[in-house]
Amino acid sequence: MLNYRRTLRWMLLPYLMGTVILIVIPAIVTLILAFTQYDLLSPPSWYGFNNFRDLAQFDDILPRAMLNSLLFVLLAVPLRILGALALALFLEHRRRGVGLYRTAVYLPTLIPDVAYALIWLWVFNPIYGPLNQVLEAIGIEGPGWLTDARFALPAIVLMSVFQIGEGFVVLLAGLHNIPRDYYDVAAVDGGTGWQKFRYITFPLLRPWLILLTLRDVLLTTQNTFTPAYIMTGGDPYYATMFLPLHIYKETFEDFRYGSGATMTVLMICGVSVILITVFVVLKGWRNQNAYD
Amino acid sequence: MIFGDPAERAAYEALVTAFESEHPTIQVQLIHIPSQSDYRARIGADFAANTPSDVMLINYRRYAQFAARGVLEPLGDYLDRSPLIQTEDFYPEALEPFYWEGKLICIPQNLSSLVVYYNKNLFDAAGVSYPNNDWTWDDFLETAQRLTQDLDGDGNTDIYGLGTEVSIVRLAPFLWQNGGELTNTDFNPTVLTLDRSNEGLEALQWFIQLQTVHGVVPNAEAESAEDSESRFMNGRTAMYLNSRRGVPTYREITAFDWDVAPLPQGKQRAGVLHADAYCMPSMIDDKEAVWTFIEYANSPAGQTIVAQSGRTVPSLRAVAESPAFLDPNKKPLNSRVFLDVIPDLKFLPIMSTWVEIEEILTEELQLGFYNDPAPHDIALMMSFRTLEYFDPPQR
Amino acid sequence: MRMIRRIRTISYHLAAILVSSVSVIAMIWVISASLRQPGLPPPPVIEWIPNPISWSNYQRAFELIPLGQYLLNSLLVIGMAIPLTLVTASWAGFAMAQFTQGTQNRLILLAIILLMIPVTSLWLARFVLFSRLGWIDTIWAIIAPAMMGSSPLFILLFYWTFRRIPKELYESAVLDGAMAIQIWRVIAMPLAKPTIVTVMVLTFILYWSDFISPLLYIKSTEKYTLSVGLQMLQQLDRSNWPLLMAASVVMITPIVLLFGLIQRYFWSEKGIFNNL
Incomplete structure (x- = not known):
């Protein structure tokens, strides 16, 4: 029996070791590098808090990138969560053809990032792209999308709103976990659809929604890299310069690994602040709700 | 390791094949990265991982960041010892920018410059005469205006008179032609001087107005x-600004006839150098074998192969004057314009942070080119935003 | 009543079809664009079916870059990552399911924290680490996450599955003197077939789509995967839309087919996501 327990621990080992090698050590290394100057060619030299000072003093793109990333999260996350919720509610029940509809909704999520970026680059093409041509056919003159500083960021939000398969699936599962009896009781009491949602579905889905929102905040900050890298390179005039792309350029194109690490640390702090805020707000809102 | 379009790649494949048949003991593997920014990231990462390619083709605007870090082997001594090629065989204009702190670091394969590629069929159709060798800025603009056409009358331009990448290397020759200067010195400048002279601002304004006005x-x-x-390749732009590197790709055009013309002239003659050089990392083992390749690539035999593909304006005087480059049966017919401009060529500053500076300048220029703020504001922003990269603070 | 029900059914399907079409419309446009004859001037108005239909963009994409080679490279990565992921993730899930409740909760918390770590923050340090390990420009740099089960989500999926297997099954086997590995292989895994299929498919998608690892860690052009190959094609000919769309379709098709194969199962009542 002792032997058995020991073997079990061995079976957990690859996962824990992988975690240490691929996540814990890199995290520590990043934290240390944030306080050094390092171009990988010569050994890192200690630089204290000077990276933070230099970034504050010289890097005029960083505030822009932070603001863009924040704006992106604020726009994309609510839209994505609401979209996933609406679709999950709409396609919840088993009916003829529902599998096909669900697959159609899930499909954009399956598409590899690079291909997805290229596809939307074509869709957003201001003159020959299908989106503006369809708009023109119904009498609307479409904007320049990715070439227009006002529309570039919303355009990337728009394309991200189509990739909500993960949230959709999780919320479907959440809906299926709600016992049918609850609704049956409500039906007897003559509850309306809205009341059912308000007093049964929503409260029971809440933990799922909180978890999803937290995860989505994280995902959407990260997922701006590939579209920005492939589609715009941060243009027009930094309108789509997000933190991950800025860090990539600083680190891998300008060989400033030290200040790249500093930005990474800043990004993690920023994301943590958002996560905690979201968590506190959603949680507080639940407690308040408990009284009505 | 090289960069460029597929048609350019073929030229280097031919070079490698010829080299390997002459030196059967040395194997060469060609690595091809299409984009410049990836290329730079790639070279940096390779150095960092201690596994650089043995030979790298690097543009003169980009080698200083590596030279300053001491990771490139100076090749001057190798050249002095070479029985195949001598310093005097090269155009001095090609070698000059590759001297870093007095040492020749890399051996340039070419000295190209910016010219005007034009679609003869579109000129004929519009009844516009071909550019001559001493046309002026005004002639240039007028030609472009007459060639810009809205064929179906829907208010959208169908054929553009001119096309250009919007970047500081495209702007630079016009700036110089007008008597403006980009920086205070050619090597390790300390100030951006674009906003300090009316000539510079005037040229900037003229360039931007090609689009905005x-x-x-x-x-x-x-x-x-x-x-x-x-x-341009699809026959819907009449003139396109590019260096020699477009030629291999344009030779695949069958739908129309094209040629090259020199840049129009401003107050004084000037052109912008485009040169790429073979560089050797200092950390590699078999330096002699690598030199053998670089030497071969820059020997008359090697340069002839690449020149025949159309890719280069050879940096060896003898090859540049030979039919390999001036072949009357191959486009462009007017290849001599690349040689005529050589005495007037100027180069962009050589400094370790130039790539970052150029990136910012281009970003500001594009903002101006497509949105039309006052030239003075653009130049001010350029100066202000690049301050940190001159006499760089330790980062 | 019947009338009203029928109208409701029809309007439901109409709405569902509308939603589905909006969702996949970009893909339809892409397929259409990929079949457009190269060299034609761009269409002035929207064109749903190109005339004439031309397959030459697909041919050209394979000529211009070694797309076939990249496809094989991607498959090789996946071929190595899937078994590795299955073993490490199911081992971890299997072990987790049998620890004390306290340990289980701590490990769940760990997995959730790991799910919350921004991957972008690890690029740089992993690059430094991999270059010290000599993994740069090797397949190991791409499949390294498979060592830890590729994603903490997969560990949790296996954990949830194994936890539902009655404890008595394990215990009687242990009393018979079976080793943990044997129980995992003979009892646990055969009961986890749906989870295995799901994790396989998700792993496939994960590595097929992975752009950042090969972009950062792979140097030799002949070792590129499809993602990086596609990006390279874009840089070679950025305005050649039919060509780029054809290559995108090449990249999307296998994954859509794969999902098509399992979609029935994916949405069924027994589907993995309905049993969390």
Whole structure:
């Protein structure tokens, strides 16, 4: 029996070791590098808090990138969560053809990032792209999308709103976990659809929604890299310069690994602040709700 | 390791094949990265991982960042010892920018410069005469205006008179022609001087107005819908600004006839150097074998192979004057314009942070080119935003 | 009543079809664009079916870059990552399911924290680490996450599955003197077939789509995967839309087919996501 327990621990080992090698050590290394100057060619030299000072003093793109990333999260996350919720509610029940509809909704999520970026680059093409041509056919003159500083960021939000398969699936599962009896009781009491949602579905889905929102905040900050890298390179005039792309350029194109690490640390702090805020707000809102 | 389009790649494949048949003991593997920014990231990462390619083709605007870090082997001594090639065989204009702190670091394969590629069929159709060798800025603008056409009358331009990448290397020759200067010195400058002279601002304004006022160049939307080079190749742009490197790709054009013309002239003669050089990392083992390749690539035999593909304006005087480059049976017919401009060529500053500076300058220039703020404001922003990269603070 | 029900059914399907079409419309446009004859001037108005239909963009994409080679490279990565992921993730899930409740909760918390770590923050340090390990420009740099089960989500999926297997099954086997590995292989895994299929498919998608690892860690052009190959094609000919769309379709098709194969199962009542 002792032997058995020991073997079990061995079976957990690859996962824990992988975690240490691929996540814990890199995290520590990043934290240390944030306080050094390092171009990988010569050994890192200690630089204290000077990276933070230099970034504050010289890097005029960083505030822009932070603001863009924040704006992106604020726009994309609510839209994505609401979209996933609406679709999950709409396609919840088993009916003829529902599998096909669900697959159609899930499909954009399956598409590899690079291909997805290229596809939307074509869709957003201001003159020959299908989106503006369809708009023109119904009498609307479409904007320049990715070439227009006002529309570039919303355009990337728009394309991200189509990739909500993960949230959709999780919320479907959440809906299926709600016992049918609850609704049956409500039906007897003559509850309306809205009341059912308000007093049964929503409260029971809440933990799922909180978890999803937290995860989505994280995902959407990260997922701006590939579209920005492939589609715009941060243009027009930094309108789509997000933190991950800025860090990539600083680190891998300008060989400033030290200040790249500093930005990474800043990004993690920023994301943590958002996560905690979201968590506190959603949680507080639940407690308040408990009284009505 | 090289960069460039597929048609350019073929030229280097031919070079490698010829080299291997002459030196059967040395194997060469060609690595091809299409984009410049990836290329730079790649070289940096390779150095960092201690596994650089043995030979790298690097543009003169980009080698200083590596030279300053001491990771490139100076090749001057190798050249002095070479029985195959001598310093005097090269155009001095090609070698000059590759001297870093007095040492020749890399051996340039070419000395190209900016010229005007033009579509003869579009000129004929519009009844516009071909550019001559001493046309002026005004002639240039007028030609572009007459060639810019809206064929179906829907208010959208269908054929543009001119296409160009919007970047500081494209602007530079016009700036110099007008008597402006980009920086205070050629090597390790300490100040951006674009905003310090009216000549510079005037040239900047003229360049920007090609789009904002005259509309002979595609605007931001049209450019992103289809870039100017692709428009030129598809016969919907009459003139396109590029260096020699476009030639291998343009030779595949069958739908129309084209040629090259020199840049129009401003107050004084000037052109912008485009040169790429073979560089050797200092950390590799078999330096002699690597030198053998670089030497071969820059020997008359090697340069002839690449020149025949159309890719280069050879940096060896003898090859540049030979039919390998001036072949009357191959386009462009007017290849001599690349040689005529050589005495007037100037180069962009050589400094370790130039790539970052150029990136910012280009970003500001594009903002101006597509949105039309006052030239003085653009130049001020350029100076202000690049301050940190001159006499760089330790980062 | 019947009338009203029928109208409701029809309007439901109409709405569902509308939603589905909006969702996949970009893909339809892409397929259409990929079949457009190269060299034609761009269409002035929207064109749903190109005339004439031309397959030459697909041919050209394979000529211009070694797309076939990249496809094989991607498959090789996946071929190595899937078994590795299955073993490490199911081992971890299997072990987790049998620890004390306290340990289980701590490990769940760990997995959730790991799910919350921004991957972008690890690029740089992993690059430094991999270059010290000599993994740069090797397949190991791409499949390294498979060592830890590729994603903490997969560990949790296996954990949830194994936890539902009655404890008595394990215990009687242990009393018979079976080793943990044997129980995992003979009892646990055969009961986890749906989870295995799901994790396989998700792993496939994960590595097929992975752009950042090969972009950062792979140097030799002949070792590129499809993602990086596609990006390279874009840089070679950025305004050649039919060509780029054809290559995108090449990249999307296998994954859509794969999902098509399992979609019935994916949405069924027994589907993995309905049993969390």
